Amino acid sequence: MPIRRDDRDRYVEVELRRGEEPLWLRCGSCGELVFRRKLQENSYICPRCGAYFFLTAEERIAALVDEGSFEDLTLPLESDDPLSFSDRKPYADRLKEARGSTGLSDAVVVGRGRIEGRKVILAVMDFRFIGGSMGIVAGEQLAFAMERAVEERVPFLFVVASGGARVQEGVLSLLQMAKTVAARERLAEAGVPYIAVLTYPSTGGVMASLASLADVTLAEQGALIGFAGPRVIQQTTGEKPPPGFQRARYALEHGLVDGVVPREGLRQELARLLRVLEGVPSG
């Protein structure tokens, strides 16, 4: 089908730390105050202006899997700060803070769940955890999730929200690209389907490895998909990115994804995909 030009991407970044006021959230796009409960019912889309709010891993999982079906399989691992990294603040402190504010051990949550009755192994990134960056722990969780999918012969679903590699773990973070690709090779050999959902943002090292190698790749409407960010591009090359650059529909037009799905339809879309894949892997 020809691409509908009027179907413009919309997206807005909002305040990430919402723990402070549990009852309502302010839309960063139109300024509207929205009750959290109301927002949740509306797939975290601003009821006034349609802007998408960031989702935590927990909220994303709740929005995708059947109620009560989720089982957390996240490995009980934390980064050991292998480089004893410190910039203006020690990495160890940043980790502690991120753990405290998110309740997570790192940027990836792994679990088992059902989508309209169909089993999946999920790995969901949480952008609040140091920008959804992939360090050793995230790489480990992703590889583990794929190994579980192979073992249980259940499709693997990866929901991406990442700015790239975890700088504070240096080359060890870079190597997580290799780790996740290696695990993905085993998944592919086993014939287990791998579905990626790219959201805002899906860039950097995660995109230049596991996230680009899915069997079926969906972009959530509003997603940002690429390797280098527009600022780096402009600074390094002087090129001015065109309007809509790296957004979901742009990615679709350039053959990078199989489809663009509005957030409120994502769950049904995945159910539709899992239904057609029923019986895969075979045997």
Added chain:
Amino acid sequence: MPIRRDDRDRYVEVELRRGEEPLWLRCGSCGELVFRRKLQENSYICPRCGAYFFLTAEERIAALVDEGSFEDLTLPLESDDPLSFSDRKPYADRLKEARGSTGLSDAVVVGRGRIEGRKVILAVMDFRFIGGSMGIVAGEQLAFAMERAVEERVPFLFVVASGGARVQEGVLSLLQMAKTVAARERLAEAGVPYIAVLTYPSTGGVMASLASLADVTLAEQGALIGFAGPRVIQQTTGEKPPPGFQRARYALEHGLVDGVVPREGLRQELARLLRVLEGVPSG
């Protein structure tokens, strides 16, 4: 290395039927009369204007392999005119004529030879035989050549000069694309190197199959490389091909070939390539 823009392709088509005057040939580009012997010593390049003359398969082989090393392995096969095809003239008559004027049974000559001492199995097309078109016999010869290369564990060299499929054998010609690709799969599995040399012209069905699947692809300077000819493109789409379109250097700039080689250097270039490949296939 950046591509030197001044290194322009030069090529000219000349009278194909030269049997009639055995001693000299007229250059179609500058009109010069050149003694055949002199032309031969000059790699069939016009000594006055540098235009390339068409080469018969025999001339091409003589120009490439060590003197006395060539052994003709061409299968004793002829087309049986499976469609009983006739246009303004019966295909059977065209075949008879082509056989008579070329002394060949069809458009491909197969043989064993050495290039500066290194063994190859060659398949060389002769453009005089119904435009170097690939019909059943040509497909058979090519598949056979590759099977010989696998058997003898010797690199396969394919010198292309073809306008495409043999129209007079209909879909059976089209299927030779599949046949040659199937045989090439066996060659690849065996780890036997496959080198293609594209000359003027390398277009149509041969290019959309075997000729595009070499391990190393060289273009003779002046080659024409593509799928659809400029006339078809202009008629169908109204697009005006840019200067140099589909010529060797253009193909190099667009990543379609590994190198462009002047005719007089082709033999040494192949020797250099075979030297670096010494010991391949291994075992």
Added chain:
Amino acid sequence: MADENVIQALEDKIAELRRLVERDGVDLREELALLEQRLQALRREHYRGLSDWDRVRLARHPGRPRGLELVIRVCEDFYELRGDRMGGDDPALRGGLARLGERPVMVLFHHRGSSKEEQRACRAGMALPSGYRKAARLMRLADRLRLPLVTFIDTPGAYPGVEAEERNIAGAIAECIATMLSLSVPTVAVILGEGGSGGAIALAVADRVLMLENATYTVISPEGAAAILWKDATAAPQAAQALALSAPRLLELGVVDEVIPEPLGGAHVDPEATAQVVRASLIKHLAELQALPVDRRRHLRYSRYRNAGSRGTKAKAG
């Protein structure tokens, strides 16, 4: 012989009468039944004597079932997959997951589009390198997920354009052929409308090749052959005959395995019935192929293409 124009005129008249019945409530049931009988008889007569050129025209009929519309009738739950992952997505060559007879399959098909705008975007079903690269990607995906591959072919040929050449349309077609030949999963190709040269064979090197009764499969368009060999544009009907592009001829030659019958008058007369026959045939062939061990299936496929047309050669005289 019954003339196509007469049939068309009668079809139009019957349609007008039906509208009359609907609008004004005139009872013409008996008259209509008689006319319908006459039409069927004419169609039968015409159909028996179809020339290859008639088939070329039927294969190109604007109402012929093809593309997405046909795939949706043949398969259930079509889930489109898009993009070559290298900068493009070609609407003229599409594909995706689907279910066929209770099992998941991968389908690939040429698409020409319905709306004017879509037709322009699809360039009459002439696909670009990005289309063939997407096809090769989905073939590999089919193999990875152990999904049988079903292709639906309907193209005048690959797109002959400057950018298509620059992006190596020849190499993209060659890659499709090589990939399709190398698959471990069962593969079936259906030639629906026009099977035009390289652009068609890129999707046609299957374990089984099926062909609709009035589809064509040819190395060059009849018009192209007429221009090149007859030096006469009006010789296209003769060229069509000479090229052996019809399903019955290709069945005889062993190029196709089965001719799928069309409704009387052509597939466009009843797209749904056409789709159901295609569907039944696909399910049958897939079941047969699935029953073979992988090695055997691959060996048979290799032999089929390795020996394609070999009967058309003879020992050199003398």
Added chain:
Amino acid sequence: MADENVIQALEDKIAELRRLVERDGVDLREELALLEQRLQALRREHYRGLSDWDRVRLARHPGRPRGLELVIRVCEDFYELRGDRMGGDDPALRGGLARLGERPVMVLFHHRGSSKEEQRACRAGMALPSGYRKAARLMRLADRLRLPLVTFIDTPGAYPGVEAEERNIAGAIAECIATMLSLSVPTVAVILGEGGSGGAIALAVADRVLMLENATYTVISPEGAAAILWKDATAAPQAAQALALSAPRLLELGVVDEVIPEPLGGAHVDPEATAQVVRASLIKHLAELQALPVDRRRHLRYSRYRNAGSRGTKAKAG
């Protein structure tokens, strides 16, 4: 500590004196020998105390042996192969056949160019999607022909441009990583100069990873890290230190297998000697790898990358 500028000044002086000797025939042998000794001592002193930032600057030194010039010194009979077969040939990522210690190999390397024009075309060694697609093609070719793969890495990173993004630079890098991990042949990567993030790891997932003493390998440039984490462009030297981008640190971390020593003062002081050490090391590692059964080699490679950095995790507290 001995200052780099002092060393440079002394080097220049010695060069001037030599020219004097050549031109005017003045006999300054003794004086020159003394000066050379002094220079070596200064270099030794400077070298012992090299900071990571010093190494970053050495890795970027314009005279550093790299690209085609180095490959030609390390290997014999280099035969370049070009093109991605899809529309492009990137001069910033090159490759081809070569011989190394009597055996044929496939080599891939970043190239920055010598002439101004070439340097512009190579974009400082930042490769495009077409470069990485060519690399993946040549990796597959290496596997087909059973040729060991040797890669030489020297790039600030993949090219961050609009068209590179449109043609899926991320996917092209991912494809390289996946392809290189899947090869049956032995693979060795040598980090020569800058090993910059995704553009480097695309060629670095080898059985053995070697690194020149003053090369760097990092997830982000020190300048980038300084800007993002320190919010201070001048913090690059601290960032370099923190990122653990030096060969000795990476050897400690198990990321690289061997640090290849450079001539005193850096590889640029003696490119030929550098090349010979690289060559010897490659031959040794390739021989070791070749001695392993394929399955074992592939298993070891898989384990290496599957477990990369796993020591850097700990059980969750509580």
